[in-house]
Amino acid sequence: GENVEQHPSTLSVQEGDSAVIKCTYSDSASNYFPWYKQELGKRPQLIIDIRSNVGEKKDQRIAVTLNKTAKHFSLHITETQPEDSAVYFCAASKERGDTGRRALTFGSGTRLQVQP
Amino acid sequence: ETGVTQTPRHLVMGMTNKKSLKCEQHLGHNAMYWYKQSAKKPLELMFVYSLEERVENNSVPSRFSPECPNSSHLFLHLHTLQPEDSALYLCASSQKTRPQETQYFGPGTRLLVL
Numbered sequence: 001g002e003n004v005e006q007h008p009s010t011l012s013v014q015e016g017d018s019a020v021i022k023c024t025y026s027d028s029a030s031n032y033f034p035w036y037k038q039e040l041g042k043r044p045q046l047i048i049d050i051r052s053n054v055g056e057k058k059d060q061r062i063a064v065t066l067n068k069t070a071k072h073f074s075l076h077i078t079e080t081q082p083e084d085s086a087v088y089f090c091a092a093s094k095e096r097g098d099t100g101r102r103a104l105t106f107g108s109g110t111r112l113q114v115q116p
Numbered sequence: 117e118t119g120v121t122q123t124p125r126h127l128v129m130g131m132t133n134k135k136s137l138k139c140e141q142h143l144g145h146n147a148m149y150w151y152k153q154s155a156k157k158p159l160e161l162m163f164v165y166s167l168e169e170r171v172e173n174n175s176v177p178s179r180f181s182p183e184c185p186n187s188s189h190l191f192l193h194l195h196t197l198q199p200e201d202s203a204l205y206l207c208a209s210s211q212k213t214r215p216q217e218t219q220y221f222g223p224g225t226r227l228l229v230l
Contacts, residue, residue, distance in 0.1 A: 004158070034218065043120075043206065043221040044159070089159065103149065103172050104219060106159040 002027040004092050006107025014115050019080050021110045023090035024072040030092040033066060033073045034104070039086045047088075048075070080114045087111050119143060120222035122207050128228045129197065137192040137225045139207030146211060148190040149219065150182060153204040165190060197229045 003026040013019050025033075034049035050057045050064045050073065057064050061080075066073040077084055091104040120141045129135050141148065150162040164172035165184040179201075181193040190207055207222040 006158075036221075043223045046218055046220070049218065091159075103161050103164050104159075105161070108156075108158045 002030060002092055002094070002105040004090060004105050004107045006090050006110055008110060009108065010111045010113070012113045012115060013080050015080060015082060017080055019077045019084070019112055019114075021075045021088055021090070021112070022072060023074070023092075023107050024070075025092040025105075026071065027092070027094060028068075028071060029094045032093045033064070034091050035064060035075050036089045036091065036106075037086045038089065038109075044089060077112075080112075082114050082116050085112055085114045120207060120209055120220050122205075122222035122225050124225060125223060126226050126228075128230065129194070130230050131197060131199070133197075134193070134195040136194065137205055137207075137227075139190040139192075139209075139222055141188055141190075141207075141209035141220075141222075143209060143220060144211070145209040145220075146187050147209060148184060148187075149208040149210075150190065150192055151206040151208065151221075153206055153224070155203075159206065162192075194227075197227075199229050202227055202229045 004023055006023045011019055031052035035047050036044035037047045038044040048059050048062050048064050050066050052068055055066055061078045063076045087109045089109050090107040093104045123138045147166045149164050152160045152162055161174050162176045163182045168184045179196050183191040204224045204226050206224045208219040210219045
């Protein structure tokens with residue numbers, strides 16, 4: 001099955017700096033890669049996703065890059081703010097058959113702390 | 117709350133108890149999922165239901181029994197659990213129509229097994 005590894009497990013940055021979180025996946029058939037943000041005591045919330053037909057996607061201060069050949073994808077947060085502090089999870093999935101069924105395999109999470 | 121709701125939000129049970137977790141989605145989705153989130157571990161997929169049919173079961177112990185009576189409701193029946201089953205149980209839903217496959221999570225049920 002799919003295996004997703006995520007690094008680093010913790011990341012501390014100063015407000016205004018950039019943060020980068022990296023994930024690798026094992027199944028070359030995976031084609032959908034979402035990122036979730038989970039604040040303390042709250043549910044995971046999708047913040048950005050990318051599909052295998054594109055190499056980069058941006059949404060304001062957040063961007064995700066995908067390298068299919070190397071089987072890794074990264075989350076980039078620029079101009080970090082204290083409210084960016086949370087645990088971030090990457091995930092990978094693939095579509096199974098004609099039914100479109102898929103399930104997410106998650107990375108172990110990165111705890112991001114933005115120091116004011 | 118709208119979207120995906122879960123009840124109860126917190127549950128404490130003994131190892132001999134039987135309880136059920138409930139998930140309800142108000143998004144018109146046709147697929148629902150149960151995940152387990154333990155401390156310092158990745159979210160672990162437990163069950164996937166698509167169109168009310170269980171399509172994936174990640175070798176979960178039989179003391180966890182899911183039920184999906186319709187596309188809006190998902191239950192997780194618990195019996196004779198172990199202390200190591202204490203975790204946050206998250207429900208999610210999605211619309212299995214290509215190309216969209218975004219999963220939306222509920223707030224979770226924090227379970228403590230004594």
